[in-house]
Amino acid sequence: MSTERTTYVISVAAELSGMHAQTLRTYDRMGLVTPERTSGGGRRYSENDISMLREIQSLSQDQGVNLAGIKAIIELKRENEQLKRENEQLRRQVARPKGEIVHVPRSTAVVMWQPRRGRSSSSS
Numbered sequence: 001m002s003t004e005r006t007t008y009v010i011s012v013a014a015e016l017s018g019m020h021a022q023t024l025r026t027y028d029r030m031g032l033v034t035p036e037r038t039s040g041g042g043r044r045y046s047e048n049d050i051s052m053l054r055e056i057q058s059l060s061q062d063q064g065v066n067l068a069g070i071k072a073i074i075e076l077k078r079e080n081e082q083l084k085r086e087n088e089q090l091r092r093q094v095a096r097p098k099g100e101i102v103h104v105p106r107s108t109a110v111v112m113w114q115p116r117r118g119r120s121s122s123s124s
Helices: 010-017 021-030 047-062 067-095
Strands: 043-046 100-103 110-113
Touching: 010 021, 010 043, 010 047, 021 043, 021 047, 043 047, 047 067
Parallel strands: none
Antiparallel strands: 100 110
């Protein structure tokens, strides 16, 4: 994955998203879009930020959602994405074989057998 990413100053981001720069500042203060900052404090918008700004504009203008609703939608989407990542990680962990289920004769017990780690299989 390349470490280089295209970023835009606020005036270019405003033009690309079809918004006024002051609107972008407001959205930043509200936490709707949080661009990276330069050492001098200037905002730098990524392609993902531009996409988010366009989505916010669509929700607001095309679907009539107010800013509080947009903020809730964005937070829920972020939480949903995080939960999806965690779910996938847990699925991978569960899918890894860690032992073997065995029946214990003359018992109703079922146990998980796992080979011991770190012990040599040969005896001295």
